[in-house]
Amino acid sequence: MPAADGPAPRLLDRVRERLRRLGRAKRTEEAYVGWIRRFILANGKRHPDTMGAPEVEAFLTRLAAHDEVSPSTQNQALAALLFLYREVLGRELPWMDDIQRAKRPRRLPCVLSEEEVAVLLARMEGRYWLMAALLYGTGMRLMECVRLRVKDVDLTRNEIVVREGKGGKDRRTILPQSLRAPLVAQVDEARRIHARDFEAGYGEVWLPHALARKHPAAAREIGWQYLFPAPRRSVDPRGGAMRRHHVDEKGLQRAVKAACRQAGLDKPASCHTLRHSFATHLLEAGHHIRTVQELLGHKDVATTQIYTHVLGRGASAVRSPLDRRRASGT
Structure with missing residues (x-):
């Protein structure tokens, strides 16, 4: 009305x-x-x-x-x-017990071996190589990596801060020492891009929640700039402001898929496969499952336990009775 x-x-x-x-x-x-x-x-x-x-x-x-x-x-x-x-609408709906729930199939995650990861990364270069290496080296999700800010890379503590991950939770994960120099170079590149934007009369970045109102100057600070900025500035659809957003995640997804094809990998690998591989390889190295849970940002350790089913200590470590029979010559 x-x-x-x-x-x-x-x-x-x-x-x-x-x-x-x-x-x-x-x-x-x-x-x-x-x-x-x-x-x-x-x-x-x-x-x-x-x-x-x-x-x-x-x-x-x-x-x-x-x-x-x-x-x-x-x-x-x-x-x-x-x-x-x-x-x-300001209405509370009663709990709907009669809903037919979609069945959640129990599937094992696709995991690459350390050699396959190395072959995959060898087929990548530049910014996308660094982002893919971060996915595997830190266990971050795709969008967590894409949304990293400059201040989230803590070179002093050798940590990467993941802000507002799944469930709106912050966490810390490891900063691979082999990526320290490339990350320093990427921070410098983000600084140069921000300086050019600032000179052109721009230089603002989108800020979460009410931070823009409480600290309006923060949008121009280098720490809040995206670590992987987009190639061009764009208009924010929510407010119409001209800003530089983060790089489009679809570019990284396509780069990983292309590297898989070039490497001849038969597994259906994706960006998330690198996160699965990170968790599995840590458990294979003997790290405690609770440590892996914290690094991945899982709410429940039961979610992390899925990776124990793809370790070498599982079915592949059991010797088939057929092989024992042949070994005994009977």
């Missing part, structure tokens, strides 16, 4: 405004708005305020039963709809 001072904001605009007020990431905003739009279209363009738990249950069940989405996809859709009703 139009208000006295003008038309009321559209529902999806209200969702975006609330997400931005709470400091949610742009990716979260895009995903939530997409699911809410899909929910509305699936119900004949009815306004969500005229619907409730039954329609949400039916929508999520259809995702699992008909569309066969993954558990993480269904959970994301559920989170988006719960956000809509709780944060935007």
Whole structure:
């Protein structure tokens, strides 16, 4: 209904405004708005305020039963709809026990050997080589690496600070000594790019949450600049400001895939495979699983235990009875 001072904001605009007020990431905003739009279209363009738990249950069940989405996809859709009703419409939905949950298949992660990692990295160069080496050498996730700021590289303590990782948690991970010199060079490159932007009248970077309001000068400080800046400045879609964002993660993904093909690796390796390999190789070297859990940022050690199933101490360390029979000559 139009208000006295003008038309009321559209529902999806209200969702975006609330997400931005709470400091949610742009990716979260895009995903939530997409699911809410899909929910509305699936119900004949009815306004969500005229619907409730039954329609949400039916929508999520259809995702699992008909569309066969993954558990993480269904959970994301559920989170988006719960956000809509709780944060935007001010309604609490009762717990929906009748939702058919998507089945979570138990699969072992793809892991490269140390030799395969070396062959893969040898097929890469420049910035993408350094980023891929960081994924393997630190165990970071793809976006955690892409979003690194200059101040997150602690050369004194030989640590890398991962800020707002999965679940919004900060953590520290190791800084590989073999990458110290390339990281120093990358910091210098980020400084040069920032200096050119500053001279051109720009030099600001996006700041999280309310930091931009509390410390407006921080956006121009070198410490807050991205370690891997984008080649060109771009317009921030949320505010219209001209800034230099971080490098596009798709470029690194394509570079890793291309290196896999050139190296002749048959495994379906990706950027996340380097994180899996980091964890597995640490456990193979005898490091405690709790240490690996902290470095990876896992909330539960049970998540880290999946890597114990791909160690040499597992099925591959058991001798088949057929081999014992042949060895005995019987």
